[in-house]
Amino acid sequence: MCRINPKVDFAFKKLFGSEENKDLLIALLNAILANEDQIVELELKNPYNLADYQAGKMSILDIKASDQTGRWFNIEMQVGEDLNFDKRSIYYWAKLVTEQLSEGMMFKELKKTFCINILDFNFITDVDAFHNCYKIINIGTGKDDKLHDVFELHYLELRKFNKPYHEIATALDRWILFLSRAHELDKSHLPPELAHDKTIVKAIEAVDRMFNEAERQVYETRMQVLLDMESKIISAWDKGIKEGMEQGIEAGRKREQLKIAQSLLEILDLETIALKTGLSVEEIAKLK
Structure with a gap:
């Protein structure tokens, strides 16, 4: 069984925000993003550092990264229920957008920014799906018209995920199952739906040996x-x-x-x- 709960933000930050585990973060993001948005390489902008946390510099344990095309990502794991999380997410998206522009840069240089919010509570009412994506669209056409395409916000609500093992079919299913049920998983006896996924196996092994004293x-x-x-x-x-x-x-x-x-x-x-x-x-x- 996994001895560490990867939903605790400190553990999530080390697991997915460490240089040695960038492949895990890439795999997680690619499972969430559309096929046309797949990531090849990432640069961590605020990598895990225990000294920073002990010095009080990591009160918010989000993960910031940019990919090979310059797009930016903010990934956060939230355990405690926050009924204002939508406003918080927009705030962090806006901060990440403004961080892209250094003095003298032009607005046309802004790259698409994704906010990925993984929530251990139900937040979006009247929707059963555990993964919901928001973009800016033209309400008349229902399309984005290829305008304002610098915004994309994802919510993944872990408690809405209730698939039994035999229904696990996608990479996202496997990652959500891992985050939701890590306490049930034994790397020596993984269900076949997970055992063939090398990144999931690595994540489970990484959690088991994650922390020093x-x-x-x-x-x-x-x-x-x-x-x-x-x-x-x-x-x-x-x-x-x-x-x-x-x-x-x-x-x-x-x-x-x-x-x-x-x-x-x-x-x-x-x-x-x-x-x-x-x-x-x-x-x-x-x-x-």
């Missing part, structure tokens, strides 16, 4: 932080609903947003707390 401590701490954060958010939300019914839903929600923000000050930066709670950075800064 220092990294394992960081991983376990990160897991505890995520669990604590989820517990605080759930508790605060439940309390907010109860108080909201008694004193007014809007006022109760605002108080609980502030309480959640207060509880997260010691573990997250102001920008991330703002994204999590819906408060402004200025409101959160006052809590200090």
Whole structure:
């Protein structure tokens, strides 16, 4: 069984954001992207580095990369439920677009930018498909008309994936199964649907030997932080609903947003707390 949960963002970052595993990231992205967008080579823009994390420089454990044609990619694994994740994703897409342009460059030099969001919670309501892709289209024609083609956003909702092993047919099926059920997988007894895929086998082997002692401590701490954060958010939300019914839903929600923000000050930066709670950075800064 895999001893490390690849859905924990710290583990996901090392697994797919390390130089020695770039082939795994390429395989994952090619399973997600359309045939015409397949990747041959990637350059990691923020590769995994334990020292950066320990120094507090990796509070958001996304992966940034560019391919052989200059296109940019932002890949993020999100475990904790975030009802504002759509806005967060657009924000990170916009940041990645602006990072492309150095002083003196022309707008025509902007390359297509993909945001790949892998979510361990259900986010898109009234849609059963676990993989959904968004582009800018002409609502009259339903087509992109080859305009505004620098935008593409993907959501992969792990909890909507419920295929049994005998229905696993595509590379994306195999990657989502790996991320969803790593705890069930034994590299010595893999189901045939996975055993023939060399990149999946490598990913399982990499997870099994992933961390040294220092990294394992960081991983376990990160897991505890995520669990604590989820517990605080759930508790605060439940309390907010109860108080909201008694004193007014809007006022109760605002108080609980502030309480959640207060509880997260010691573990997250102001920008991330703002994204999590819906408060402004200025409101959160006052809590200090």
